[in-house]
Amino acid sequence: MAHAAGAHAVHEAPTGFIRKYIFSLDHKVIGIQYYLLALVAVWVGMILSLYMRLRLAWPTEEFPLVGGVMTPEAYLSLVTMHGTIMVFFVLTTAPQSGFGNYILPIQIGAADMAFPFLNALSFWVTFLSFAVMLAAFFVSGGAPISGWTGYPPLSAVGEVAGPGLGLGQTLWVVSLAIFCGGALLGALNFIATTLDLRAKGMYLMRMPLTVWAWFITAILGLLAFGVLLAAGVLLLMDRVAGTSFFIPGGLVISEQIISHKGGSPLLWQHLFWFFGHPEVYIAILPGMGVVSQILSTFARKPIFGYRAMVYAIMGIGGLGFLVWGHHMFISGMSPYSAIAFSVLTLSIGVPSAIKTFNWLGTLIGGRIRFTTPMLYALGFVSLFVTGGLSGLFLGQPSLDLYLHDTYFVLAHFHMVMGVAAIFGIFAGTYFWFPKMFGRMMNEPLGKLHFWITFIGVYAIFMPMHYIGIAGHPRRYAETSGVEYLGSLQPVHDFISIVAIVTIAAQFIFLFNFFWSLYHGEKASVNPWECTTLEWTVPSPPPHDNFGGHSPVVYHGAYEYNVPGASQDYIMQTSPEKVTH
Amino acid sequence: MAEILAPGKQQDGVGGGGGGFHEGDFGGYGSGPPPGTSRRIYRTGMWLGLLAISMVFLAFTSAYIVRSGLSDDWLPIELPRLLWGNALLLFLSSLTIERTRKALNGGRRAECNHWLAVTTALGVAFLVGQLLVWRQLASHGVYVTTNPSSSFFYLLTATHGLHLLGGVMALLYIVWQAWHYQLGPAKRTLVEVTAIYWHFMDGLWIYILLLLSLWR
Amino acid sequence: MAVVLALAITVITLVSMYLFTVKTWWMPPYISEYGQAYDQHFMLTLVICGIIFFLAQLGLAYAIFRYRDRGQKVHYSHGNNTLEAIWTSATAVLFIGLVLWGSHIWARAHLQEAPAGAVQVEAWGQQFTWYFRYPGPDGRLGNTKPELMKESIGNPLGLDPDDPASRDDVVMPVIAIPVNRPVEVILRSKDVIHNFAVRELRLKQDLVPGLENRIHFTASQIGRYEVPCMELCGLGHYQMRTFLEVMSEADFENWLRENAPETQ
Structure with a gap:
């Protein structure tokens, strides 16, 4: 068979430290690099949110590292950088580029990604982008204050509109443009790998749902990041070259006349959200894949409705490109288009509901093992339902007339694309850690971490729905400026206290992660008794994954408790017959 | 998507047992996996790359159309006639890169090198031509910020030019390989994907010209 | 673990729903012509979401509790197309019906011009x-x-x-x-x-x-x-x-x- 010879073509295992761990072409090393980048980013983003919560609960207190009492503009730069770092460098980076890079090639039986060099390049480009983003904190004027959505004219006219809108905002745009480059290279690589490097017998409809999720996410990324790149270039030109793509004429800021004319602020919003809405699914789809994999594994039962799950991923991805207008209901775009956007938006509820039903269907009739990854996967389902349902309010322009830009929106997207996606990342971490590092993570610590985090995030984000309904606007540095907000201040205090506890609990995770790297129990090849290909190779896998031979796949990904089988799971590579 | 992919799943599934390859593997013909795998990966990758580039230009196009219809300050730009001459150069280079590819496939090394050189020269000539167009416009007082239409003109030509410069770099790399007598049959994939890219840049230029001249 | 998790999800669900019903934090009374229709549609959406929320979360809690590992036999199944078709069409009708049902508020606010003499x-x-x-x-x-x-x-x-x-x-x-x-x-x-x-x-x-x-x-x-x-x-x-x-x-x-x- 020709395949056996194939593995020799793969780049040789490097020996020097630099080639092995820093500028490695091995998808596994690159996956870990992406994961660690996201780990650093998530701590930065989380500390920023901690300071936001401190400011909201105790607006007049002094806190370390910020030099006295936090100013409103400091609060807004926290808002901006928290959002940007979390969305791009955590939610886009960890589940897709991190786990996807590490696991996808192994799950389809390949020795590496299609373009290892591009893979390494995409990581280093992303790394550079992160460095540029962080640099915004340290330039004169500080980090930008225009939010992660960077709406012009605020983001386009420069320092005259506020601190941080000078060099800080420019670095922000440049960083995003660089990030787009890295994301496009990564997306291209994922798609080519999935299309062309599957092992013999790994038909599309036998791929694990994780692979489907990464694959569709990559397609979304390939189509979406180019648009953000284009929008970023236009914004940068408005800022530094003096063009007027997004800046209208006749602006007067602080009694200064702005010389630009004729541009359209809404044009940015259209371009940004054409990227921005698919981006939401780029964050959550990989989590859905991971959760499907984990639920099936620990319920010891095939995933319920595999094909429906695949079509639902495609449906969510496809519809995701047609709904960007629901971010702009009250912006002044055509009110007729709002109706079309809202129908399409609520249609996304359908594939999302299919996924939820199928997850429940997978659990029912199973024999559930409550490991830490399983707890996180179950938590994901609960959070996804909660976060998804508030979308039914916001997707309707009629109801958005009141709810737009309130804490209700904040609650919605934090639940579904923030916390649910993070739960997907946690689930993936506890699940694949043994494969990636050869040791088990500590289960009691993992469970403790789960309980505090699960209850904590509900206690943080549920109340945001209530103050949203009471009309609390987003991105307010404090409640003193509006009378009716005064009565909502106790809710802020409550949220902040819970947030401090929940953030503190993340040290348990960090400790568990690094402690287990060195002292965790040694992991066997297949500690979870899972069926997919990564569990057929040593933990961690050798440089070329399959040790020079190519696997052959005989089954779909989720054959658990097949009647008449010799054990309660059948590996994808096992030639054992399955009679349906 | 699945409906499109599923019919081909049999062959998709059987192929590609190998793994990843990076640039260095081109030289190792014979010791690698079935050469078809590598060729297919590179073709897939190139098409995906072109898709991503298309999205960038699609976004620019929609911005162009929205912006032009939006305000009363839009003055259509007078397109220098040299642009059409440049288009002709690029079109010719598409023909010559095809000759390059055919010559390489037929094993006619000298002919291949000849057409390769011509293509590269035409590509460079196009870029120089574009620079001349910019100088012409600048000498008439038309700069990036003069009018939204000129902003878009510079934006579109510069973005296209940068992409074409990438193509020229690839051609120079191939020339360098040919110079060192390393342009064997294994390099066909490289020449082939460069040709795909080159044709795409040609088509993209025609598209940009049509956009600029028809939607004013 | 299963019992605690099922209990936690149930408690979270009930407390969350309770806090929506007490209206401690709520919209102030309306004063415009959109208010009545808005509040009605808001309540309708809230009730529908509440029912789905309750059923989904408690369904999850039930599945967690009922199918915890007690050495029982697993029901081998790859799914059920009839069920898929039912819940796909049911949710589609419900969700799209909901948005269309409520769109008259939007239409009144944005598709109609202001009356003459405003x-x-x-x-x-x-x-x-x-x-x-x-x-x-x-x-x-x-x-x-x-x-x-x-x-x-x-x-x-x-x-x-x-x-x-x-x-x-x-x-x-x-x-x-x-x-x-x-x-x-x-x-x-x-x-x-x-x-x-x-x-x-x-x-x-x-x-x-x-x-x-x-x-x-x-x-x-x-x-x-x-x-x-x-x-x-x-x-x-x-x-x-x-x-x-x-x-x-x-x-x-x-x-x-x-x-x-x-x-x-």
Whole structure:
């Protein structure tokens, strides 16, 4: 068979430290690099949110590292950088580029990604982008204050509109443009790998749902990041070259006349959200894949409705490109288009509901093992339902007339694309850690971490729905400026206290992660008794994954408790017959 | 998507047992996996790359159309006639890169090198031509910020030019390989994907010209 | 573990739902013609979401509790196409039905023009204050020029002294309107995007520089209502606030007269 010879073509295992761990072409090393980048980013983003919560609960207190009492503009730069770092460098980076890079090639039986060099390049480009983003904190004027959505004219006219809108905002745009480059290279690589490097017998409809999720996410990324790149270039030109793509004429800021004319602020919003809405699914789809994999594994039962799950991923991805207008209901775009956007938006509820039903269907009739990854996967389902349902309010322009830009929106997207996606990342971490590092993570610590985090995030984000309904606007540095907000201040205090506890609990995770790297129990090849290909190779896998031979796949990904089988799971590579 | 992919799943599934390859593997013909795998990966990758580039230009196009219809300050730009001459150069280079590819496939090394050189020269000539167009416009007082239409003109030509410069770099790399007598049959994939890219840049230029001249 | 998790999910679900029903934090009573329909549709959506929330979370809790590993036999199944078809079509009908059912509120607010004879007010946002302009006795809003926009000389909206229509325009930092009369607000911005939102009106609309967005409504309760800026506009965003004063017709006329510019 020709395949056996194939593995020799793969780049040789490097020996020097630099080639092995820093500028490695091995998808596994690159996956870990992406994961660690996201780990650093998530701590930065989380500390920023901690300071936001401190400011909201105790607006007049002094806190370390910020030099006295936090100013409103400091609060807004926290808002901006928290959002940007979390969305791009955590939610886009960890589940897709991190786990996807590490696991996808192994799950389809390949020795590496299609373009290892591009893979390494995409990581280093992303790394550079992160460095540029962080640099915004340290330039004169500080980090930008225009939010992660960077709406012009605020983001386009420069320092005259506020601190941080000078060099800080420019670095922000440049960083995003660089990030787009890295994301496009990564997306291209994922798609080519999935299309062309599957092992013999790994038909599309036998791929694990994780692979489907990464694959569709990559397609979304390939189509979406180019648009953000284009929008970023236009914004940068408005800022530094003096063009007027997004800046209208006749602006007067602080009694200064702005010389630009004729541009359209809404044009940015259209371009940004054409990227921005698919981006939401780029964050959550990989989590859905991971959760499907984990639920099936620990319920010891095939995933319920595999094909429906695949079509639902495609449906969510496809519809995701047609709904960007629901971010702009009250912006002044055509009110007729709002109706079309809202129908399409609520249609996304359908594939999302299919996924939820199928997850429940997978659990029912199973024999559930409550490991830490399983707890996180179950938590994901609960959070996804909660976060998804508030979308039914916001997707309707009629109801958005009141709810737009309130804490209700904040609650919605934090639940579904923030916390649910993070739960997907946690689930993936506890699940694949043994494969990636050869040791088990500590289960009691993992469970403790789960309980505090699960209850904590509900206690943080549920109340945001209530103050949203009471009309609390987003991105307010404090409640003193509006009378009716005064009565909502106790809710802020409550949220902040819970947030401090929940953030503190993340040290348990960090400790568990690094402690287990060195002292965790040694992991066997297949500690979870899972069926997919990564569990057929040593933990961690050798440089070329399959040790020079190519696997052959005989089954779909989720054959658990097949009647008449010799054990309660059948590996994808096992030639054992399955009679349906 | 699945409906499109599923019919081909049999062959998709059987192929590609190998793994990843990076640039260095081109030289190792014979010791690698079935050469078809590598060729297919590179073709897939190139098409995906072109898709991503298309999205960038699609976004620019929609911005162009929205912006032009939006305000009363839009003055259509007078397109220098040299642009059409440049288009002709690029079109010719598409023909010559095809000759390059055919010559390489037929094993006619000298002919291949000849057409390769011509293509590269035409590509460079196009870029120089574009620079001349910019100088012409600048000498008439038309700069990036003069009018939204000129902003878009510079934006579109510069973005296209940068992409074409990438193509020229690839051609120079191939020339360098040919110079060192390393342009064997294994390099066909490289020449082939460069040709795909080159044709795409040609088509993209025609598209940009049509956009600029028809939607004013 | 299973029992605790099932219990936790159940408790979280019930507490969350309870807090929605006590309405400790809730919308203030409405004062516009959209209010009744809005609140009804909000409740309908809330009830539907509440039922789904309850069933999904408790279904999850039940599955966790009932199918925990007690050595039972696993039911081998790859799914059920009939079930898939049922819940796909059921959710599609429910969700799309819901949005269409409620779209009349949107249509009334945005697809219908303001009725003829509506009181016209022009709202201007700037970092970080509001200005409202009334056409004055001549019924016409005069020209404004960006180069004349100077708060320091008392002309924040840049009224053009050469335009007779501008001279009688009334410019105020709060918005007053007569009760029970249709009002049209034309929303404009001097600098960045702001947002005009009055909770009691159940209305919200961006002020986008370069655009003239319009909203219309009829307020039915005399009173003073807060108008916070709801679109991030810079460091003073949180204190960019004004008031909507709904007055009797006579008070409104008085108010306009009292605040009319002195030079006639």
